[in-house]
Amino acid sequence: MTAPPHETRPTATGRALPDTQQGMRRRNLARVMHAVSAEGSLSRAAVASRIGLTRAAVSTLVDELIRWGLLEELGPERPSRVGRPGSALAVSGHGPAGIGAEVGVDHLAVCAVDLRGAVRARAVRHGANRGRNPGPVVEELTGLVRRVVADAEREGLWPAGLAVAVPGLVARDGHTVVHAPNLDWHGTDLGALLPTGLPLTVDNEANFGALAELWLGDATPRDFLHVSAEIGIGAAVVVDGQLLRGKRGFAGELGHVPVRPDGPRCACGGRGCLEQYAGEEAVLRAAGLESREDAVGLLARQAGADHEGVRRALHDAGTALGIALTGAVNLLDPESVVLGGALAGLAPWLLPALEAELADRTTGPACPVAVSRLGHEGPLLGAAHSVVRAVLDDPATVAERL
Amino acid sequence: MTAPPHETRPTATGRALPDTQQGMRRRNLARVMHAVSAEGSLSRAAVASRIGLTRAAVSTLVDELIRWGLLEELGPERPSRVGRPGSALAVSGHGPAGIGAEVGVDHLAVCAVDLRGAVRARAVRHGANRGRNPGPVVEELTGLVRRVVADAEREGLWPAGLAVAVPGLVARDGHTVVHAPNLDWHGTDLGALLPTGLPLTVDNEANFGALAELWLGDATPRDFLHVSAEIGIGAAVVVDGQLLRGKRGFAGELGHVPVRPDGPRCACGGRGCLEQYAGEEAVLRAAGLESREDAVGLLARQAGADHEGVRRALHDAGTALGIALTGAVNLLDPESVVLGGALAGLAPWLLPALEAELADRTTGPACPVAVSRLGHEGPLLGAAHSVVRAVLDDPATVAERL
DNA sequence: CTATTTCGTCATCGCGGTTTACAAATTAGT
DNA sequence: ACTAATTTGTAAACCGCGATGACGAAATAG
Structure with a gap:
């Protein structure tokens, strides 16, 4: 052992990555991508003033990003102010794509999103997955992924990674499903089962839903609680x-x-958990309905049709949610609470009781409660976009794959 | 308007500070300080391997830090391995000091902490502050601060800032006490009342207590919940x-x-809040005791003396705490929960019920509950150390004050 | 048609970490 | 005791990257 190259002892105080010029360059490349991505189309000079670098520096960064196929030159802008018009830059629509997948209780879905955020390919398969072994389900999913990847490639995209949303807890390793009660999966390592050659991330569908809200929602704040x-x-x-x-x-x-x-x-071993009052099963029971597929749609229809029992059940669920959220809001002081997933569709009947509870139990102005407009698409879009964000956050990684 | 210099439009996507070479240098200076501070004493070569820079780069960084009086050269290390021994570096004991202050319900305290973390001066004044106007209280506090600053200067230190811990909510501006029920202060701007020339930060004592736990506690994780x-x-x-x-x-x-x-x-407008079961007043009432000064000490003594009513009251408080913490732990999945402040002294009688609730209501291994060993000193130390941390986090700021 | 403004680029510069080389200070081995 | 090996700290040359300043290009204003 002639030279311990780095002595990578992870200090207790956290990682201490060296701050080198290369890292600086990488971060500035990311800033350029984010600036262009946020505005849709921007000249070099505009990027420079946005991110605080000089035009010259931005020029070299942009050159590199164009060479990597991450940015495109759209040509001269329509002149608005005095002076030479800039040359519009846009994020490429023919570069890397994020592949998002969702394992639902009764469907599988896959989509491809380009760097601009547009969905460019998708595939869905309906059919209950509850209780099936992970093996065949993941095999079907793999088939869908291959189809979407092929479609995306036909459009001039190449897949930069795959993110899978599952209805369950996922270990921090990012690929093992620890516990998915609705699928009856336990300790399933999807990394081993998904033989696409793509970098894989697995996460809870609620997490991906929240990220979708953060990235795609209109005016969603940076501090919020997403409930699904x-x-x-x-x-x-x-x-x-x-x-x-x-x-x-x-x-x-x-x-x-x-x-x-x-x-x-x-x-879970406890007593009186929120799920006992606002979980799907509990609400159905309180409403006097049978458990079945698409129970949420049924509830919404019945509530819309003035079914008294259903309305009361949803009201009570809203109250319980309000109590639980009061605790969460007191603890976290978020800027807002967003209802997503199935809750979004039931919001009209949940919200009154929920907001009343929240207002009564909080001093000062109550935390605003919003309803997601992404609905059931949230997790899938969040998954795909998480791959896209990873590219925007560190564009230099794609250069290694050229 | 010839040139809008920066167009500091704060983008909705968050601040986008330019990544310049100067910023890089500043961050590397901070890395050197943190490395030396964490180990107590370190050679240049050791620092280099810790933070991933070359020895040459570290040399120039260290030179600068020594010139600013933030590092000291202790001389050659006792050689342990083969090769030329390094020259030990240590954080300076004669540079800037953090001044911490605490406004308690029945005391005022101030202390000065040097960069090494040692308390170098302190002053305390006992006497109830509840209900007194902020003016005279803060005036007394100012006197204590001046004394401590003078003592610190006599030891060759200079005050880098003042941080004040108060028992109440503090606005995000960092100097206005929004609401301190136990002092009966409301909307009090300490920035205007504390005429020390020092940079001022005001924060909740619970926050400073938690930071003390983070920085000074033995093996405290980076993700935890601190209850006081x-x-x-x-x-x-x-x-x-x-x-x-x-x-x-x-x-x-x-x-x-x-x-x-x-x-x-x-x-607060709600019903059945934790404070109704585990707050000081509620516990005293349940124990059949009168409210008075040092009520916590009284409770601890009575419980220690096997007073049945007190024990039962504390047991019930522990149960209520356990229920509230179950919610918090489910939401945050922290690495541990730390009991600080008055709770630390009562922990022996609170913990059994608290941990039982937590274990019953959680699946898997329960979140460990620890007791702070900092006790009532936490907030004061946390305040002083917050100033010290600010210097370690960006040593370049002190250069401007030379 | 000219003056002005803004954009993109180029050459040059300065700063900061790296590389390479070397002297100094220690241990290990004979 | 003397040599070889190892490690430290520093100095000189180098390289990467953003800043500066100048310039041509392309638009508007008068």
């Missing part, structure tokens, strides 16, 4: 534009926040 | 080594998390 529900109730905490994952990656388990400490026993 | 209580119950959420403050700076209001949604009315 399929069968369980999951929340995602976004702090300063970043997902809070927790030590084991289990953060956001809103469904098991105690609402009535002496309430009925829950599968 | 004086009269109210405050928590501080630390995520990735950073305080989570919330939109208005009100994050961590654990005291008003609903524990029994139909419980007694609370001053």
Whole structure:
């Protein structure tokens, strides 16, 4: 052993990456990408003033990004002010694509999103996955991925990575499903089962839904709480534009926040968890309905048709949600709460009780509650966009793949 | 208007500071300071391998830091391995000092901490502050600050800033006390009242207590929940080594998390808040005791003397805390929960019920609950150290003051 | 048609970390 | 004791990257 090259002892105080000129360049490349991406189309000079570098510096950065196929020169802008018009730059529509996938309880979906954020290819397969072994399900998913990748390539895109949204807890390693009760998957390593050659990330659908809200929602703040529900109730905490994952990656388990400490026993071992009052099963039972597929759609239709029992059940669920969210809001002081997933469709009947509870139990102005307009597409889009964001956040990585 | 110099439009996507070479240097200076500070004493070569720069680069950084009086050369190390021994570097004990202050309900305290973390001067004044006007209280505090600053200067230190811990909510501006019920201060701007020439930061004592735990506690993780209580119950959420403050700076209001949604009315407007069960007043009432000064000490003594009513009251408080913390732990998945402030002294009687609730209501291994060993000193030390950390985090700022 | 403004680029510069080389200071081996 | 090997700290030359300043190009204003 002649030379321990780096002594990578991870200091307890956190990683201490060296701050080198290359890193600086990489970050500035990312800034250029983000600036152009945010405005859709921008001249070099405009980018320079946005990110605080000189025109000359931006020019060299842009040259490189164009060479890598991440930016495109659209040609001269229509002159608005005095002076020579700039040459419009836009994020490339023929470069890398993010492949997003979703394993739902009764469907599989895959889509490809380009750097501009446009969905360029998609594939869906309906059919219940609950209780099936992971093997065949993932095999079908792989087929869909291959089709979408082929379609994307036909449009001049190349896949930069694959992100999969699953309805369950995912380990912090980013590819193992620890526990997905609605699929009955436990400790399933998707990394081993998905033989696409693509870099893989797996995450909770609630997390991807929250990211979609952050990136695609109109005027979504950088600090918010995203609540969604399929069968369980999951929340995602976004702090300063970043997902809070927790030590084991289990953060956001809103469904098991105690609402009535002496309430009925829950599968988690506790009593009176939120899920006992606002979970799909609980609401159906309270409404006097049978459990079935598309239960959420049924609830919405019945509530819309003035079904008294359903309305009362949803009202009570809203109350329970309000109590749990009061705790969360007191703890986190977020800028807003966003209802997504199945909750978005039921919002009209949940919101009154929920907001009343929140207003009563909080001093000062209550935390605003918004409804996601992304609906059930959130997790899939969030997954695909997470790959795209990774490219925008560090464009230099794609250069290595040329 | 010849040239809009920077067009500082704060982009919705967050600040986009230009990544310039100067910024790089500043961050590397900070890395050197942190490396030396963490190990106590380190050679240039050791620093270089820790932070991933070359020895030559570190040499120039160290030269500068020594010139600014932030590092000291201690001379040759005792040789342990083969090869020329390094020259030990240490953080200076004669440079800038952080001045911390605490406004308690019945005391004022000020201390000075040097870059090494040692307390070098202190001053305390006992006497109830509850209900007194801010003016005279702050005037007394100013006197203590002046004394401590003078003492510190006599030891060759110079004050780099003042941080004040108060028992109440502080606005995100960092100097206005929005609401301190136990002092009866409301909307008090300490910036205007503290005429020291020093840069001022004001924050909640629970926040400073949590930071003290993070920086001074043994093996405290970077993701934890710090719970403290004086009269109210405050928590501080630390995520990735950073305080989570919330939109208005009100994050961590654990005291008003609903524990029994139909419980007694609370001053906050809600019902059955944690404070109704585990707040000082509530515990005293449940124990059949009168409210008085040093109520916590009284409770601890009585519980230690096997007073049955007190024990039961504390047990019930522990249960309520456990319920509220279950919610918080489910939401945040922290690495641990730390009991600080008054709770630390009462921990022996709170913990059993608290941990039982937490274990019962959580799947998998329960989140570990630790007791702070900093006790009532936490907020004061945290305040002083926050100034010290600011210097370590950006040593270049002190150069401007030479 | 000229003056002015703005854009993109080029050559030059300065700053900052790297590389290479070397002297100094220590241990290991004979 | 003397040599070889190893490690430290520093100095000189180098290279990458953004800043500066100048310039031609392309538009508007008068």
